[in-house]
Amino acid sequence: MSAHLGHQPLTGIRIIEIDGLGPVPYACRLLHGLGADVLRITRPTAGPLEGVGRALTVGRPTRTVDLKTDDGRREVFDLLHKADVIVEGLRPGAMERLGLGPREVQRRFPRVVYARMTGWGQDGPLAQRAGHDITYAALAGVLHLAGSPEQPHPPANLLADFGGGSTFLVIGILAALLERERTGAGQVVDAAMVDGAVSLSTMLHGLAAQGMWSAQRGTNLLDGGAPFYSTYRCSDGGFVAVGALEPQFYRAMIEGLGLAESFAAEGISQEDLTSWPRMRAAFVEVFATRTRDEWAEVFVDTDACVAPVLTLQESTKHPHLQARGVFTEQGGAVLPRVAPRFSGPDSIDLPRP
Numbered sequence: 439m440s441a442h443l444g445h446q447p448l449t450g451i452r453i454i455e456i457d458g459l460g461p462v463p464y465a466c467r468l469l470h471g472l473g474a475d476v477l478r479i480t481r482p483t484a485g486p487l488e489g490v491g492r493a494l495t496v497g498r499p500t501r502t503v504d505l506k507t508d509d510g511r512r513e514v515f516d517l518l519h520k521a522d523v524i525v526e527g528l529r530p531g532a533m534e535r536l537g538l539g540p541r542e543v544q545r546r547f548p549r550v551v552y553a554r555m556t557g558w559g560q561d562g563p564l565a566q567r568a569g570h571d572i573t574y575a576a577l578a579g580v581l582h583l584a585g586s587p588e589q590p591h592p593p594a595n596l597l598a599d600f601g602g603g604s605t606f607l608v609i610g611i612l613a614a615l616l617e618r619e620r621t622g623a624g625q626v627v628d629a630a631m632v633d634g635a636v637s638l639s640t641m642l643h644g645l646a647a648q649g650m651w652s653a654q655r656g657t658n659l660l661d662g663g664a665p666f667y668s669t670y671r672c673s674d675g676g677f678v679a680v681g682a683l684e685p686q687f688y689r690a691m692i693e694g695l696g697l698a699e700s701f702a703a704e705g706i707s708q709e710d711l712t713s714w715p716r717m718r719a720a721f722v723e724v725f726a727t728r729t730r731d732e733w734a735e736v737f738v739d740t741d742a743c744v745a746p747v748l749t750l751q752e753s754t755k756h757p758h759l760q761a762r763g764v765f766t767e768q769g770g771a772v773l774p775r776v777a778p779r780f781s782g783p784d785s786i787d788l789p790r791p
Contacts (some may be wrong), residue, residue: 445779445780445781445782446471446472446473446780447472447473447780448469448472448473448474449473449474450473450475451469451473451474451475451522451523451615452474452475452477452520452521452522452523453466453469453470453474453475453476453477453521453522453523453524453525454476454477454479454514454517454518454521454523454524454525455476455477455478455479455498455524455525456479456505456524456525456526456527456528456533457478457479457480457481457495457500458526458527458528458555459527460494460571460595460599460600460603460604461527461555461599461600461603461604461607461631462525462526462527462555462604462607463478463491463494463495464494464599464600464604465525465555465603465604465605465607465608465611466478466498466525467494467495467497467498467776468604468608468776469523469608469611470497470498470776471775471776472776474523476498476499477498477499477500477501477517478495478498478499478500478501479500479501479502479503479505479514479517480500480501480502480503481502481503481504481505482502482503482504492769492771493769493771493773496768496769496771496773497768497769505536505538506536511536511537511538514538515546518543518546518547518550519547521547521550522549522550522551522615523550523551523552523553523611523614523615524543524550524551524552524553525553525554525555525607525611526553526554526555527554527555527556529556529566530556530559530560530561530565530566531566533554540552540554540626544624544626547624548623548624549618549622549623549624550624551611551614551615551618551624551625551627552624552625552626552627553607553610553611553614553626553627553629554626554627554628554629555603555604555607555629555630555631556628556629556630556631557569557570557573557574557598557603557630557631557632558574558630558631558632559628559630559632559633560628560630564577569631570595570599571592571594571595571596571597571598571599571631572592572595572598574597574598574599574602574631574632574635575592575597575598575602575635576590577632578597578598578602578632578635578636578639579636579639580597580598580602580635580636580638580639581597582653582655583639583642583655583661584597585655586655586656587654587655587656587657590655597635597638598631598632598634598635599631601634601635601638602631602632602633602634602635602636602637602638603629603631603634605634606629606633606634606637607627607629610627610628610629611627614627659683664683664714665680665714665717665718665721666680666681666682666683666688666691666708666717667680667681667682667683668680668718668721669747670721670722670725670726671722671725671726672725672726672728672729672730672732672733673726673727673728673729674729674730674731676729676730676731676746676747677730677746677747678725678730678733678734678744678745678746678747679744679745679746679747680721680743680744681743681744681745682742682743682744683743685708686741687741687742687743688708690740690741690742691737691742691743691744693742694736694737694740694742694744695720695721695724695725696724697720697721697724700720701717701720704716706720730746730747731746733746734746754772763775
């Protein structure tokens with residue numbers, strides 16, 4: 439059974455998106471890409487879409503509505519007659535002050551799912567405080583995981599905004615729609631970026647509880663502490679990523695580097711932490727003898743888990759991603775298609791009576 443890009447399982451679902459920044463439009467982009475009919479409501483004072491906004495909102499129709507007026511509120515309520523979901527990302531209490539909070543909406547439309555996205559959540563001491571991905575990730579404990587041993591560095595705004603925010607907002611909306619099929623009632627989805635960012639670190643909390651994760655950055659198995667799970671500079675200044683965790687993958691990597699015999703002779707072992715400094719030094723030296731793309735060619739047909747570190751632009755041209763149709767041109771830019779993809783009901787072979 440093969441998956442394809444055309445099937446859209448959310449076809450027929452109608453969503454009202456109250457325009458906001460970052461995580462809300464990205465979540466609605468995902469829902470729209472999965473087939474939902476999404477209408478964006480923008481403020482009369484909203485500026486032109488440039489850069490970030492255009493990439494996240496391309497392809498969805500927009501209507502300008504002044505939510506601070508009676509006419510604007512009536513217009514939103516009229517739209518909600520045929521809607522399944524309303525999504526908003528304003529500060530807690532803002533929609534209530536506009537007369538468009540969940541109590542007002544669900545009193546009139548009890549089947550509507552009211553989905554809310556904030557940084558800190560709808561309640562708690564920080565609920566009314568401003569923030570950004572970096573501050574939500576910092577409080578969640580996940581920013582501490584990223585960066586060099588000397589200093590944490592944010593991986594752009596992927597941790598809290600989109601990983602902890604948009605992803606969990608979409609999960610909440612889909613779960614609420616599924617439950618509505620059973621109960622006939624909508625509900626309020628409270629998605630907070632700090633909550634989602636914390637949730638993403640569940641495995642690491644478990645490792646830490648077992649004494650298997652150190653608070654010292656760069657000393658753990660998955661944060662660059664292990665020489666066989668790290669990045670290395672090549673002769674042209676590019677980098678390769680190494681993720682040879684399992685013994686068979688590690689063997690394939692050191693064989694590809696031509697280090698298998700010397701490591702055996704010197705007693706350098708994957709399991710022996712005392713040999714890791716010598717292992718890392720050998721990796722640094724050997725990877726520096728060829729370009730990034732030369733090493734990519736060496737390992738392309740192996741299970742060594744070695745890959746070139748591509749730029750955003752380079753990734754759009756990689757043969758694997760092109761073969762899967764991961765990118766598409768939209769709104770004058772090459773953008774990622776919505777994931778995941780679905781087989782569609784017609785591709786399932788059902789038993790015949």
